[in-house]
Amino acid sequence: MATRVLLLTQWFDPEPTFKGIVFARELVRQGFEVEVVTGFPNYPGGKVYPGYRIKWLQREVIDGVQVTRLPLYPDHGQSAIKRVLNYASFAASAFIYGLLFAKRPAVMYAYHPPLTVGVAAGLIRLLRRIPVVYDIQDMWPDTLRATGMLNNERALGIVASVCQWVYKRVDHIAVLSPGFKKLLMQRGVPEAKIDVIYNWADEASLRAPSGQLPAAFPTAEKFRILFAGNMGKAQALDAVLNAAVLLQQRGSRVCFVLLGGGVEVSRLVERAADLQLGNVVFLPPVPMAEVGTLLQAADALLVHLRKDPLFEITIPSKTQAYMAAGKPLLMAVDGDAANLVRESGAGVIAASEDPQLLATSAEALAAMAPEALAGMGAKAQRHYREHLSLRIGVERFGALFRQLGARRAFDMKRVFDVFLAAVALLLFSIPLAFLTWQVSRKLGKPVFFRQVRPGLEGRPFEMVKFRTMTDARDTIGQLLPDAERLTPFGRFLRSSSLDELPELWNVVKGEMSLVGPRPLLTEYMPLYSAEQARRHNVRPGITGWAQVNGRNTLSWEEKFKLDVWYVDNRTLWLDIKILWLTVRKVLVRDGISAAGEATMPRFTGSTAASPGGES
Known part of the structure; x- marks a missing residue:
């Protein structure tokens, strides 16, 4: 009998997400029975996607995966109150569905952020005794403080307490970097309860990219450095615009292409216009199946995050997609992510939020021979295949799911052990x-x-x-x-x-x-x-x-x-x-x-x- 897994995540395809249909589909391929419980797609713009409308419950099948969508308050803007409503409304829906209506799984997987998903999972576990694997992609409250999303110390303290409650209630925790594991251990989580499982990329989309290059995509005369993904406060992309100012003043052929959506897009577009930057191009979000086309057309790929101690222990998930694409990286994130590029030989390192060094590093890449750039890309791809691939990551999650599912079964078996042994002793x-x-x-x-x-x-x-x-x-x-x-x-x-x-x-x-x-x-x-x-x-x-x-x-x-x-x-x-x-x-x-x-x-x-x- 296949192990039944419930994937609880507020964001799922067609929204951009790290553990979406690729994860669920691979679990099914490896023999698991999977149900995804998620919200109606509205991230990152905060508006419900075309073809969907909010209702009590909607079931659909995506690539053979059963997806259950629950109501939420759609929003992803700057308002803290609306953001809380967005998170809390999905958590409430997930708790009610998980408690009263979901077919009982052997194990439940909960994706963080937001923390409210962990709270819902913890409560369901408490009442239905379903083992939970908690996948931490952002370290709260640290990320809230680092991005400026929440600055009130009392509120941050409450978030920290809720985090501790969730950590104690779940059965196992997966983190994306060794730094995250170390930080959790410092906060009292037992080492044996934590596994480092690196994120992977949407390999299928990258192997067979679809779609055409947008007309606005720069021509090959430019050295095109592409940033693909969410544009929020954490990405600190003002530093990229400042580097573009320096490059434009030098007459460099480097051009930045910023692809994606997010709360900062409108402001960044307006600022680039005010600076009269001719070497920065903004492109709207595209389906993941079309991202590969843009990655392959670029000459190098940019990762950038705000300079903050938290991000030194973070490996942004776009890193894996870039490496799988086989392109040189311009890594402007300090710490674990920079070490990954340095150890693999996959690109060039620049400090976070340092426009001068970012511009210098970009020009250094542009000055390289095509053979050298291709060699960097090959090293990136090889390191991904051997250490970060979808197969390796999902196999590790699968082992956890089977282990926890078996543990639950063997908790019941313990009753049989005692009963049969006692009866045998009597007989x-x-x-x-x-x-x-x-x-x-x-x-x-x-x-x-x-x-x-x-x-x-x-x-x-x-x-x-x-x-x-x-x-x-x-x-x-x-x-x-x-x-x-x-x-x-x-x-x-x-x-x-x-x-x-x-x-x-x-x-x-x-x-x-x-x-x-x-x-x-x-x-x-x-x-x-x-x-x-x-x-x-x-x-x-x-x-x-x-x-x-x-x-x-x-x-x-x-x-x-x-x-x-x-x-x-x-x-x-x-x-x-x-x-x-x-x-x-x-x-x-x-x-x-x-x-x-x-x-x-x-x-x-x-x-x-x-x-x-x-x-």
Whole structure:
């Protein structure tokens, strides 16, 4: 059965958005069942797009993805009150729909900004117990302060408190840069709760761009540096106009092309006219499918943000689109984004809000040979493909969704574990008493074999099972080899798996599960590879995938590979299958011992093994 994911995002196609139809479509391709819950498209202009009108609910299918649109107050202007109404109205609609009408998903993904989406997701999680992955694209309240959207310190403090509430309520947080993760950790979010998952680009649109170049697009005699995206306060594009003034005074052939919409467009157009700039061209927003045509026509691509400590830990998402397009970058953002371009060799660096350096860097690009520019573009594209691509990013989100979905399923499974283990202890009470007497009579005391084993996340617990060996020793007091201490009765207990019955008590206590990787010796822990150690991401089990696929006849590497496969693919139905196969294996008494051993050779790492040890 496909894992059902609800994507909660205020903005979705046809609006410009980083995690829109490309994300949803790739999740569907990777086997997820997806429902997008979003608003009616109005960003960034604040007016509802043609072909849409506000109503209580509208369902549509875009590229095979189910999209549910909810009512909101459309606005994206300068008014703080109207902006709050825009955010709060969608959050209210999303909360009501998610609480009362949405088909229950295995996991919910919430896109931030705005913070109100996180609040709605947190409340839905609280009332419906649906795990939430919270994707933070802007760090609030820092971004609000940095962009000037909100300057009241008391209000900023309230926003910060709400953020902390959301961080505590959600199950996992994804951030777009290492700097964001570091900042969240400074604010008390546990490191294990945060994953860095870089943004990606709309690769399909970039691979097959459509549309024609606008008539206003500069000709090839100019060196065309394109900025594509939202034009708001955070982009601080006055610095670009100031650089254009310097370039025009120098008679440079550099020309800036500013493509997109946003709250600052009208003012910037008016200012460019006042400055009589002939080397700045403004183009209206175009569908993402047509952006690729403009990117390919440009000679270099510009990223610019306001100079602010927050933006030093930000990687603007247009960076990935530019790199995927295979064009040189002019990166005018300090910090993580500049480091990305520097490490990949994808372009030229300029400081934020420094018109003089921006102009100098633009001229340096314009002076390069075509081969050098093409080389920069190739490096950008290669780095994107290897580290930032859609496939890599969505696979990481998919792993989180499956993990949280499985965790929810296994919370329910925990109830079954306790119920079945308790019932089994009750039903087998008389056989257990008889076995206790027989073990005491034939093998001696203590009746139970107790040993500390690593459990969930490697935490130690005391495993209990019936002993199957005597304490026979040689003349100097050393225990005899396993083969000599394992009696016919002990061999019967092992072959029938009756020695495992006391572990039902470990299941009731929450230290083990009925199904999971078998708990091995604590001394093996430092010998595991990072991949093998993942077997401890779940509770150990009385039986497991390795036990029904060879048990002790497998090599250690084969057993660990099967254990990790189980961790990545576990479902309630798989557990039922393993329990059924266990019954069959017990009846035929298959795979009890490794060849030439009484039980299983000792694990000494991935290249050697030596005999010994009860398992």
